[in-house]
Amino acid sequence: MSRVLNNKGPVRDATSRRVRAAVDRLRYVPHIGARSLITRRTSVIGVLLPDLFGEFFSEAIRGIDRAARAAGYQLLLSGLHGDRAQTLTALRSMRGRVDGLVVMSPSVDGSTLSANLPEGWPVILLNCAVDGAAFDSINIDNEGGAAAMVGHLASLGHRRIVHVTGPDDNWDARERRGGYRRAVRAAGGEITRDLEVPGDFTEESGYRAARVVLGMRPRPTAIFAANDAMAIGLLSAFQELGVRVPGDIALGAFDDIPLARFMTPSLSSVAVSIADLGERAMKRLFAALEDGSRHVPCHETLPTRLVARRSSGSCSQKSPPLSRLSRTRRKDP
Amino acid sequence: MSRVLNNKGPVRDATSRRVRAAVDRLRYVPHIGARSLITRRTSVIGVLLPDLFGEFFSEAIRGIDRAARAAGYQLLLSGLHGDRAQTLTALRSMRGRVDGLVVMSPSVDGSTLSANLPEGWPVILLNCAVDGAAFDSINIDNEGGAAAMVGHLASLGHRRIVHVTGPDDNWDARERRGGYRRAVRAAGGEITRDLEVPGDFTEESGYRAARVVLGMRPRPTAIFAANDAMAIGLLSAFQELGVRVPGDIALGAFDDIPLARFMTPSLSSVAVSIADLGERAMKRLFAALEDGSRHVPCHETLPTRLVARRSSGSCSQKSPPLSRLSRTRRKDP
DNA sequence: TCGCACAATGTAAACGTTTACATCGCATCG
DNA sequence: CGATGCGATGTAAACGTTTACATTGTGCGA
Numbered sequence: 001m002s003r004v005l006n007n008k009g010p011v012r013d014a015t016s017r018r019v020r021a022a023v024d025r026l027r028y029v030p031h032i033g034a035r036s037l038i039t040r041r042t043s044v045i046g047v048l049l050p051d052l053f054g055e056f057f058s059e060a061i062r063g064i065d066r067a068a069r070a071a072g073y074q075l076l077l078s079g080l081h082g083d084r085a086q087t088l089t090a091l092r093s094m095r096g097r098v099d100g101l102v103v104m105s106p107s108v109d110g111s112t113l114s115a116n117l118p119e120g121w122p123v124i125l126l127n128c129a130v131d132g133a134a135f136d137s138i139n140i141d142n143e144g145g146a147a148a149m150v151g152h153l154a155s156l157g158h159r160r161i162v163h164v165t166g167p168d169d170n171w172d173a174r175e176r177r178g179g180y181r182r183a184v185r186a187a188g189g190e191i192t193r194d195l196e197v198p199g200d201f202t203e204e205s206g207y208r209a210a211r212v213v214l215g216m217r218p219r220p221t222a223i224f225a226a227n228d229a230m231a232i233g234l235l236s237a238f239q240e241l242g243v244r245v246p247g248d249i250a251l252g253a254f255d256d257i258p259l260a261r262f263m264t265p266s267l268s269s270v271a272v273s274i275a276d277l278g279e280r281a282m283k284r285l286f287a288a289l290e291d292g293s294r295h296v297p298c299h300e301t302l303p304t305r306l307v308a309r310r311s312s313g314s315c316s317q318k319s320p321p322l323s324r325l326s327r328t329r330r331k332d333p
Numbered sequence: 334m335s336r337v338l339n340n341k342g343p344v345r346d347a348t349s350r351r352v353r354a355a356v357d358r359l360r361y362v363p364h365i366g367a368r369s370l371i372t373r374r375t376s377v378i379g380v381l382l383p384d385l386f387g388e389f390f391s392e393a394i395r396g397i398d399r400a401a402r403a404a405g406y407q408l409l410l411s412g413l414h415g416d417r418a419q420t421l422t423a424l425r426s427m428r429g430r431v432d433g434l435v436v437m438s439p440s441v442d443g444s445t446l447s448a449n450l451p452e453g454w455p456v457i458l459l460n461c462a463v464d465g466a467a468f469d470s471i472n473i474d475n476e477g478g479a480a481a482m483v484g485h486l487a488s489l490g491h492r493r494i495v496h497v498t499g500p501d502d503n504w505d506a507r508e509r510r511g512g513y514r515r516a517v518r519a520a521g522g523e524i525t526r527d528l529e530v531p532g533d534f535t536e537e538s539g540y541r542a543a544r545v546v547l548g549m550r551p552r553p554t555a556i557f558a559a560n561d562a563m564a565i566g567l568l569s570a571f572q573e574l575g576v577r578v579p580g581d582i583a584l585g586a587f588d589d590i591p592l593a594r595f596m597t598p599s600l601s602s603v604a605v606s607i608a609d610l611g612e613r614a615m616k617r618l619f620a621a622l623e624d625g626s627r628h629v630p631c632h633e634t635l636p637t638r639l640v641a642r643r644s645s646g647s648c649s650q651k652s653p654p655l656s657r658l659s660r661t662r663r664k665d666p
Numbered sequence: 667t668c669g670c671a672c673a674a675t676g677t678a679a680a681c682g683t684t685t686a687c688a689t690c691g692c693a694t695c696g
Numbered sequence: 697c698g699a700t701g702c703g704a705t706g707t708a709a710a711c712g713t714t715t716a717c718a719t720t721g722t723g724c725g726a
Binding site for chain 4: 667668669670671672673674675676677678679680681682683684685686687688689690691692693694695696
């Protein structure tokens with residue numbers, strides 16, 4: 001019976017033993033679905049991610065899972081592939097299955113989201129272009145990180161700095177471009193639309209951007225790529241074309257994926273602890289869950305860290321120190 | 334009412350419209366949890382993974398999610414950190430929440446698993462050390478892949494080939510060691526316990542193994558690392574110590590993570606399509622779901638592909654071809 | 667005109683838990 | 697000795713759906 005399994009209400013010791021014996025004998029396991037119907041809590045958190053791809057995603061999940069496990073929650077995962085209808089479907093099928101929601105969707109606009117999100121649900125938005133106080137949110141300091149990288153390049157003497165952008169409909173991309181512009185302006189550098197080469201966060205678009213950049217006159221002396229993947233594409237192209245980095249042109253990027261330090265030359269980038277982002281989001285979600293309906297949404301911005309390596313020309317370090325090795329632990333082959 | 338939402342039973346057009354109007358007006362959304370109580374299906378698949386870490390895991394999830402989404406299923410994710418009790422807890426809290434299970438757990442033994450798995454549940458085992466016909470299973474051809482890599486090294490003239498192993502309790506690791514031994518024997522090479530250096534799949538253990546290998550007399554001419562992460566550790570150590578690869582010592586590994594081709598020198602490895610593994614598993618699971626109780630468990634082994642790059646000394650290719658670039662697409666920064 | 671078949675709709679049981687409440691036995695106290 | 701209170705246990709309603717079944721309404725052939 002329910003009272004002995006959950007230690008609720010008074011129950012005599014003998015009875016408890018008798019019940020437990022029967023439970024064992026019949027291999028009875030409670031049906032969690034039925035329980036959550038009456039309890040109105042599922043111990044499940046819904047997680048909506050933009051794309052199930054690459055290090056970024058896996059890091060985010062790792063942080064989220066760590067916090068969830070610690071709090072006794074499970075994760076209902078959904079990777080929404082940018083499609084609006086799919087987002088809606090995913091949201092809908094979460095109803096009645098989850099206690100709260102973590103949504104990371106840099107390319108979905110705020111109104112769509114808030115229109116389809118259930119009223120009273122605890123929701124944490126990660127890196128969403130949603131303004132206002134409607135929901136809790138945690139964002140990466142894209143603007144500050146980008147400005148730091150561009151400032152770093154400027155401090156090395158560069159004044160003609162190209163920015164290879166991310167997609168226009170991506171919130172992170174827009175923020176990073178903003179940081180780029182601010183830093184260029186602050187450094188008294190040149191700021192034109194021509195210096196912004198459109199990309200889409202893929203390696204391939206970086207590869208293509210390389211030729212565009214090399215065609216510019218006078219040739220820019222530095223590039224800030226909006227993410228590491230595009231920087232890798234740029235490096236590949238430069239290597240093929242015999243352009244030396246950072247000798248002929250300096251390069252900085254954003255994300256600091258594990259690959260970055262293994263590139264030749266090693267890639268200067270802006271690091272952000274994605275796992276922390278996820279873990280933090282969950283902690284806030286649990287807090288909101290406790291507070292119930294009387295919860296004031298709050299907004300947080302996670303700082304970034306500039307990692308100067310060889311591609312920006314600031315550092316002559318040859319090999320990575322061992323201390324960083326252990327970070328990339330892989331339990332599974 | 335249920336009949337109009339699900340298009341079951343006869344219902345007049347006018348009534349249907351009237352009901353739908355009310356549904357819209359009240360913003361009614363069905364409670365999926367309650368529905369699954371009576372229908373006895375949840376449209377959710379439980380996924381148990383060894384560790385939520387790195388490319389390997391994210392690729393697996395990606396394949397699983399792709400197939401699940403296509404079939405209208407959602408994913409209940411759980412990363413079990415090797416702990417037996419946690420595995421049991423995870424399994425238990427899946428009861429009543431999922432229609433089927435995908436379990437990837439290279440370090441859990443078969444008896445533990447089959448003892449705690451519900452009787453009639455459709456379950457697919459990935460890379461598990463579970464023998465017999467109890468459950469469906471899909472495995473990677475670790476043995477064959479390892480043998481291919483070692484054979485590749487032998488064909489380049491190497492006879493004294495070291496194997497840096499994975500953890501002993503890991504099924505993949507044991508299989509790969511078996512492949513190593515078979516290939517060495519077949520090539521008439523030296524086969525001693527001394528040539529097997531213990532590792533644990535981490536970069537750090539690879540780094541440490543490097544010094545062990547360099548201390549051997551006569552010095553081995555080639556190394557087969559049981560996974561890429563350890564090979565990266567080896568490369569770091571060799572670089573620091575001024576040992577040239579493949580000049581002084583050749584190196585081959587296993588997994589072909591995206592990083593492999595960006596290392597200097599680029600890393601020869603054994604590729605396996607993890608995403609395919611996941612997708613395949615889901616398809617089989619759905620098939621089992623259809624068949625109901627009358628389903629014969631079947632076992633499958635996924636082939637691997639040898640990718641010879643510079644670290645093994647077989648190939649002088651300098652930069653990766655563009656065609657491979659698009660594979661590493663990252664939607665999110 | 668009266669059944670009759672059949673389509674449309676209303677009704678209630680069922681799924682497997684939790685929990686509020688009723689009941690019962692027992693000891694203590696007036 | 698009977699009333700009171702309390703700890704232990706039994707009972708049934710509730711959660712939000714689906715579905716089998718009962719009921720009602722309608723047109724049609726006999």
